[in-house]
Amino acid sequence: MVAAGSITVAVRVRPPTAWEAARLPEPCYDSPFRADGTLATPGRSVANSSNLREVVQIIDDRILTFDPDEKDRTRAFVERGFMPPGTKRYKDRRFMFDKVFNHEAQQRDVYGGTAQPLLQGLLDGYNATVFAYGATGCGKTHTISGTEGDPGIIYLTMADLFQRIEDRKDDWTVEVVVTFLEIYNEEIRDLLAEPGSHVPRGGLSIREDKAVKVVGLTELSPKSAEEVKEIVLLGNTRRTQSPTHANETSSRSHAVLQVHVLQSPRTASLSEQKTIATLSIIDLAGSERAAATTNMGQRMVEGANINKSLLALGNCINALCESGGAIRHVPYRNSKLTRLLKFSLGGNCKTVMIVCVAPTSNHFDDTHNTLIYAERATKIKTKVVTRNVVNVDRHVGRYVEAINALNVEIAELKAKLAGKNSTENDILKRKKAEASVEVERARNDMKQKVEQTKASIVDGAACAGKVSVAQIKLAAIHSRIAEIDAVSATSSLSPDLEAERALLRSLATPEETALRSDSILNTRIQRSSNANAMFAATLRAVSERKSDRLDEVSVDNVKLDAQYRKAEMDMVKAEQEREVFKEAVEDVAQVMVGLIGMLGRCTVMVGDASRMLQDSTGGSDGDTPSRVGQLLSSMKEKNDEAFLKLVGHSTDSYKVDDSLANSSLDYFKGYDASFTRRVSSGPAVLQQAQSSKSRRISTHNPASPRRHKSPRKSLRSNLAAQPYRRVSSAERKNVKAVKNVQWKDEAGRGDLDDGGLKANPTVTVIPASPAPVDSVKTTTSTKSPLSSQTPPRSASRAGSESEWEDDNDKTDDSFSLSLSGRDSLGVSVPRSYGSLGRRARPSRLDPSFLKSKKAPTLGSLAEDDESSCSSQDRHVSQPLADRSLNSLSSRVPSTPRTAGKSRRRSNIGPMRIEKARRRSSQIPQLSPPTGEGKPRRVLIGSPGKRPKRISLSRSAGPSSYRLKPNLSMTDGDTSISKAPKPTWR
Numbered sequence: 008m009v010a011a012g013s014i015t016v017a018v019r020v021r022p023p024t025a026w027e028a029a030r031l032p033e034p035c036y037d038s039p040f041r042a043d044g045t046l047a048t049p050g051r052s053v054a055n056s057s058n059l060r061e062v063v064q065i066i067d068d069r070i071l072t073f074d075p076d077e078k079d080r081t082r083a084f085v086e087r088g089f090m091p092p093g094t095k096r097y098k099d100r101r102f103m104f105d106k107v108f109n110h111e112a113q114q115r116d117v118y119g120g121t122a123q124p125l126l127q128g129l130l131d132g133y134n135a136t137v138f139a140y141g142a143t144g145c146g147k148t149h150t151i152s153g154t155e156g157d158p159g160i161i162y163l164t165m166a167d168l169f170q171r172i173e174d175r176k177d178d179w180t181v182e183v184v185v186t187f188l189e190i191y192n193e194e195i196r197d198l199l200a201e202p203g204s205h206v207p208r209g210g211l212s213i214r215e216d217k218a219v220k221v222v223g224l225t226e227l228s229p230k231s232a233e234e235v236k237e238i239v240l241l242g243n244t245r246r247t248q249s250p251t252h253a254n255e256t257s258s259r260s261h262a263v264l265q266v267h268v269l270q271s272p273r274t275a276s277l278s279e280q281k282t283i284a285t286l287s288i289i290d291l292a293g294s295e296r297a298a299a300t301t302n303m304g305q306r307m308v309e310g311a312n313i314n315k316s317l318l319a320l321g322n323c324i325n326a327l328c329e330s331g332g333a334i335r336h337v338p339y340r341n342s343k344l345t346r347l348l349k350f351s352l353g354g355n356c357k358t359v360m361i362v363c364v365a366p367t368s369n370h371f372d373d374t375h376n377t378l379i380y381a382e383r384a385t386k387i388k389t390k391v392v393t394r395n396v397v398n399v400d401r402h403v404g405r406y407v408e409a410i411n412a413l414n415v416e417i418a419e420l421k422a423k424l425a426g427k428n429s430t431e432n433d434i435l436k437r438k439k440a441e442a443s444v445e446v447e448r449a450r451n452d453m454k455q456k457v458e459q460t461k462a463s464i465v466d467g468a469a470c471a472g473k474v475s476v477a478q479i480k481l482a483a484i485h486s487r488i489a490e491i492d493a494v495s496a497t498s499s500l501s502p503d504l505e506a507e508r509a510l511l512r513s514l515a516t517p518e519e520t521a522l523r524s525d526s527i528l529n530t531r532i533q534r535s536s537n538a539n540a541m542f543a544a545t546l547r548a549v550s551e552r553k554s555d556r557l558d559e560v561s562v563d564n565v566k567l568d569a570q571y572r573k574a575e576m577d578m579v580k581a582e583q584e585r586e587v588f589k590e591a592v593e594d595v596a597q598v599m600v601g602l603i604g605m606l607g608r609c610t611v612m613v614g615d616a617s618r619m620l621q622d623s624t625g626g627s628d629g630d631t632p633s634r635v636g637q638l639l640s641s642m643k644e645k646n647d648e649a650f651l652k653l654v655g656h657s658t659d660s661y662k663v664d665d666s667l668a669n670s671s672l673d674y675f676k677g678y679d680a681s682f683t684r685r686v687s688s689g690p691a692v693l694q695q696a697q698s699s700k701s702r703r704i705s706t707h708n709p710a711s712p713r714r715h716k717s718p719r720k721s722l723r724s725n726l727a728a729q730p731y732r733r734v735s736s737a738e739r740k741n742v743k744a745v746k747n748v749q750w751k752d753e754a755g756r757g758d759l760d761d762g763g764l765k766a767n768p769t770v771t772v773i774p775a776s777p778a779p780v781d782s783v784k785t786t787t788s789t790k791s792p793l794s795s796q797t798p799p800r801s802a803s804r805a806g807s808e809s810e811w812e813d814d815n816d817k818t819d820d821s822f823s824l825s826l827s828g829r830d831s832l833g834v835s836v837p838r839s840y841g842s843l844g845r846r847a848r849p850s851r852l853d854p855s856f857l858k859s860k861k862a863p864t865l866g867s868l869a870e871d872d873e874s875s876c877s878s879q880d881r882h883v884s885q886p887l888a889d890r891s892l893n894s895l896s897s898r899v900p901s902t903p904r905t906a907g908k909s910r911r912r913s914n915i916g917p918m919r920i921e922k923a924r925r926r927s928s929q930i931p932q933l934s935p936p937t938g939e940g941k942p943r944r945v946l947i948g949s950p951g952k953r954p955k956r957i958s959l960s961r962s963a964g965p966s967s968y969r970l971k972p973n974l975s976m977t978d979g980d981t982s983i984s985k986a987p988k989p990t991w992r
């Protein structure tokens with residue numbers, strides 16, 4: 008006896024037909040943004056003429072969503088047009104069934120999930136019914152009968168049944184009887200009756216007793232599944248099928264195949280216990296909406312009858328649901344179909360309903376109604392199902408028969424014992440083979456799921472790693488900010504602490520953005536956790552899968568395999584996270600090496616400078632230079648102290664020569680900033696923050712072209728300033744190749760800037776620019792000794808006009824710190840650190856015109872998320888490998904100047920060059936070269952158009968601050984001046 012239960016409802020979504028497939032949209036991008044940050048064009052679905060879409064989305068093997076919400080608003084609008092606010096654009100309704108098969112499910116999968124579990128019950132004496140329900144053309148006949156090459160549930164069930172009968176033939180005698188009928192226009196017809204045989208008027212009649220029986224049906228006794236297949240094929244040829252608008256082979260009747268299984272034990276005794284069970288496999292005719300079909304005449308009458316009987320079925324289902332166990336009238340008698348199904352729906356029967364639906368919007372209403380119908384059917388509570396057992400007392404007259412049967416059995420048993428019968432072995436072998444097929448199927452399912460979800464899960468792990476890195480960074484930044492805040496609470500903050508706090512806040516911003524719940528990282532983590540859940544659910548389902556074919560060992564094998572898959576996935580996830588942490592540590596190590604080098608050298612130079620200052624003033628107190636010297640000296644000591652604490656060494660122990668004659672200042676050329684950061688986006692943000700400051704300062708220059716930049720320029724400069732902007736390796740290479748060196752004069756004929764190796768150069772420390780390249784500007788008056796290494800300058804290397812324009816766009820008013828000393832060398836400061844504002848707009852008239860675009864914009868964390876650059880790409884500059892802190896000039900490609908040769912500096916043409924030259928010659932040199940060791944051309948004013956440029960050369964003025972210590976260097980000059988905005992046009 009089986010406890011009361013419910014009807015098993017399985018849904019099968021058929022694949023789109025060729026007609027539908029041609030009208031479905033191509034898959035389009037998930038997001039309107041591509042990885043490189045550009046806007047993706049919408050998929051063709053939006054633009055092309057496809058007028059269908061998929062309305063069934065399968066969530067897992069039990070849940071599906073009907074008419075899922077379209078997340079892409081653009082597509083939603085294109086699909087549905089404008090919807091008033093508050094209106095539900097999509098039904099977006101979830102349904103849960105006992106089983107859901109997607110369009111890729113094979114006949115065997117459907118059989119395994121629906122009819123197969125009923126077989127054992129059938130052999131134990133329980134009635135069973137499988138029926139297919141759905142709108143016309145949704146695959147009912149395909150599921151139930153199938154085709155010759157791809158047989159459906161009937162054949163698969165019968166093959167399995169005969170196999171099982173074979174397996175138990177030693178103990179049981181089994182008889183199989185088959186009938187096949189159709190209900191056409193409320194008439195029952197025998198599909199196995201020979202043509203021409205007598206058919207009663209109004210069709211065959213139904214007789215109801217403890218079971219439902221159709222009187223006068225032809226009964227056949229097949230001996231194998233093949234015979235059943237032939238019977239079914241024969242019956243189908245007699246079944247009423249007609250082409251309709253919806254289906255070329257539309258079944259116009261309900262077909263019912265009944266398989267009666269009669270079993271009796273082989274061991275004869277005085278009484279016999281027989282079991283009788285019936286399996287009904289029903290292919291219902293498809294429901295059809297008359298308005299939606301073009302059926303006329305006979306087809307219309309058929310349709311009306313089909314709908315009438317299906318309506319009666321629906322009413323019975325409703326009544327069975329609503330009764331909730333109470334005895335309530337169920338209108339079975341309203342149609343022949345419901346009378347036949349009476350015991351299947353509410354009686355002593357295990358029932359499986361296979362609901363067939365189409366996937367596209369072509370069948371929108373039908374699919375919706377079918378799913379609602381099916382959902383209601385899940386609520387039907389069936390009665391307690393009992394075995395159909397009949398005890399028959401054997402008549403005395405049949406004793407001889409029983410004795411004979413016993414003798415036969417004894418002979419068979421003897422043969423078995425003698426080892427002559429290998430049936431058992433065969434059965435064992437077959438069972439093993441079946442088990443291994445099942446195990447293989449389970450493995451394939453898991454493998455498939457791994458392939459489907461791995462990318463997303465691994466991506467999620469990488470994102471989780473990045474989120475952890477961002478959290479760690481943010482914690483460090485916040486703790487330092489808290490320390491500074493604590494200082495500010497007790498006393499007013501010194502400017503350096505103020506600056507540090509502002510810098511730290513800027514550094515914190517991108518990390519905070521990355522950690523926001525709606526950030527790209529978190530969205531991807533969410534997506535990955537969905538994939539993870541699906542993966543886990545599949546593993547669970549596979550390892551808990553119940554099948555008669557699986558023996559204990561196979562079940563263990565499947566479970567072990569599932570555990571292995573899980574462990575494998577965990578390992579890949581851990582590796583991915585480790586990779587992210589490794590990258591972050593590498594990044595921090597590189598930054599640390601850079602900073603230690605920079606600070607160490609700074610400290611040594613500060614020491615040297617302080618000694619110079621003190622020596623030159625004789626150390627007398629009250630003298631400003633002396634005080635500055637003392638200050639620098641104490642700074643050096645504090646730096647050394649800090650070094651000792653932080654890294655265990657100080658520069659003091661490593662300074663080789665203490666004599667001023669060999670001062671470090673003589674050798675200083677700048678810091679190496681070729682390392683491209685991948686994780687922090689602080690500097691980019693800092694520049695953004697500072698750009699507003701720069702812009703504020705720029706208001707004093709009304710002639711600034713910046714305010715009226717073209718959309719093209721503004722887009723480009725915006726992209727350049729984006730912390731999320733991806734800098735491709737190609738771009739980096741390009742930048743490196745094209746923008747390393749520039750000619751210093753306007754016509755491109757002057758000296759090539761050589762990195763300031765000339766004696767007595769003017770060194771300009773230029774703050775950061777948001778452009779994705781670093782700029783180094785050095786003013787020299789004569790040719791550098793290293794300039795001979797400079798390769799010849801090609802037209803392309805000079806950069807195009809648009810490149811110049813871009814640079815102008817990216818620069819604005821800025822602060823510049825100028826140092827000029829006796830033997831000082833060119834300094835390039837990494838634009839990302841230590842910058843006070845944006846770098847001065849480079850001017851063709853500016854003699855200190857050298858462009859070095861070695862290090863691209865420091866990548867941000869978020870940028871790294873979207874970047875698909877390999878780590879090799881990212882390390883293209885090999886920062887650690889070629890890190891030599893004083894080797895900037897050796898890497899700057901320099902070009903030997905070809906005297907007297909006119910060069911084009913832009914693609915504007917000779918006229919422009921001519922104009923530029925003329926202009927240069929007309930300009931009075933406000934800071935003419937004063938002799939050996941001075942800049943040859945320091946700054947040049949522009950006639951008419953750019954009067955403000957004159958202020959560039961002013962060493963003192965209302966907007967400049969000057970500190971002129973009397974160093975031993977004859978014309979030492981350190982000034983921080985607010986440079987006016989240089990203009991091009």
Ligand SMILES: Nc1ncnc2c1ncn2[C@@H]1O[C@H](COP(=O)(O)OP(=O)(O)OP(=O)(O)O)[C@@H](O)[C@H]1O
Binds near residue numbers: 021022149256363
């Ligand atoms: N799962 C499937 N895989 C491949 N083809 C399918 C599938 N389901 C249905 N089809 C195809 O769709 C078409 C219609 O299917 P079918 O005749 O089984 O529909 P039906 O629901 O029985 O329709 P009707 O109620 O009108 O008889 C057939 O050509 C069939 O081969």
